[in-house]
Amino acid sequence: MQATEKIWMNGELVDWADAKVHVGVHGLHYGTGVFEGIRCYETPKGPAVFRLADHMRRLHDSARLLYMDIPYSVEELREATHELVTVNGLASSYIRPIAFYGYGELGVSTAGNPVETVIMNWPWGSYLGEGSLDNGITTKISSWKRVGANVIPHVSKASGVYLNSMLATTEARRGGYDEAILLTDDGTIADGPGENIFVVKNGVIRTPPLSTSILAGITRDSVITIARELGYIVEESSLIRPDLHLADEVFMTGTAAEVTPVRAVDDIEIGIGAVTLEVQKAYLATVNGLDERWGSWLDVVDTARAAASTGA
Numbered sequence: 295m296q297a298t299e300k301i302w303m304n305g306e307l308v309d310w311a312d313a314k315v316h317v318g319v320h321g322l323h324y325g326t327g328v329f330e331g332i333r334c335y336e337t338p339k340g341p342a343v344f345r346l347a348d349h350m351r352r353l354h355d356s357a358r359l360l361y362m363d364i365p366y367s368v369e370e371l372r373e374a375t376h377e378l379v380t381v382n383g384l385a386s387s388y389i390r391p392i393a394f395y396g397y398g399e400l401g402v403s404t405a406g407n408p409v410e411t412v413i414m415n416w417p418w419g420s421y422l423g424e425g426s427l428d429n430g431i432t433t434k435i436s437s438w439k440r441v442g443a444n445v446i447p448h449v450s451k452a453s454g455v456y457l458n459s460m461l462a463t464t465e466a467r468r469g470g471y472d473e474a475i476l477l478t479d480d481g482t483i484a485d486g487p488g489e490n491i492f493v494v495k496n497g498v499i500r501t502p503p504l505s506t507s508i509l510a511g512i513t514r515d516s517v518i519t520i521a522r523e524l525g526y527i528v529e530e531s532s533l534i535r536p537d538l539h540l541a542d543e544v545f546m547t548g549t550a551a552e553v554t555p556v557r558a559v560d561d562i563e564i565g566i567g568a569v570t571l572e573v574q575k576a577y578l579a580t581v582n583g584l585d586e587r588w589g590s591w592l593d594v595v596d597t598a599r600a601a602a603s604t605g606a
């Protein structure tokens with residue numbers, strides 16, 4: 295992780311090196327935090343954050359599912375992000391808001407612990423390795439199942455949920471694959487450790503529905519909208535392993551992963567197809583401010599205004 299200048303912490307911009315908490319914080323011991331991953335892109339209109347308010351709304355929803363109240367509104371978090379992007383002076387960056395139970399009482403009950411709210415940003419290139427957007431990745435179905443809906447609310451982007459992702463990623467990498475694909479307990483395709491999944495067969499695009507144990511990806515939602523407007527039929531339907539093995543194309547989506555082609559599943563070569571590349575191209579043009587069709591998703595940072603409000 296490359297250090298930047300400032301981190302927004304509970305309403306203040308503090309130096310990167312000073313953004314610290316005590317080792318007794320509840321979130322460290324029990325994973326009681328919620329976070330987001332957001333990208334800011336360099337566009338012709340300046341730095342622009344992709345679907346910023348939607349991400350902050352999801353952060354609030356994630357918190358609600360953990361009985362947590364974030365002491366800042368969606369709009370306050372949006373403003374804070376604009377200030378952070380401005381003071382750190384990065385045209386493009388990955389933004390990580392996190393809210394977690396802090397220092398107070400240790401024990402699984404969260405009572406007596408304040409909620410700490412932090413936003414950091416730093417440069418983050420391609421998630422699945424250099425060249426992955428062009429060359430695609432290899433994947434393997436994990437032996438780890440995606441957390442069930444009644445185990446931990448998977449709809450919440452909660453820190454503790456990512457132990458599940460960590461195990462699946464570690465297993466896949468140790469096996470020589472770029473990424474894992476997780477199934478639900480009853481054997482249908484869920485998502486990757488940090489991505490949603492799509493298949494293309496006979497020109498039709500399919501992705502698991504939200505009722506499967508997946509995160510309601512904002513990139514997933516954007517890609518569904520884009521693909522439909524490009525004229526494709528997109529179905530949200532349950533998928534099984536052979537749907538991946540026999541697919542014409544497979545791709546994964548996520549803020550960090552963007553639209554990454556999957557060129558192999560379980561050592562079965564699939565290759566990279568035209569539909570994936572068309573959707574990827576439209577997505578990347580959109581986030582980089584080069585396609586006006588979905589331009590309303592970009593939250594352009596008014597750096598002059600944000601600088602005035604921070605006194606920078």
Ligand code: PPE
Pocket residue numbers: 330331332459485486487488489490508509510511512513514547548549550551
């Ligand atoms: N599923 C999971 C499990 C997931 O973590 C992500 C995002 C997605 C799907 C896609 O969601 P969205 O970003 O809204 O399209 N994973 C984030 C964190 C990755 C990490 O390693 O940390 C991300 O992409 O920022």
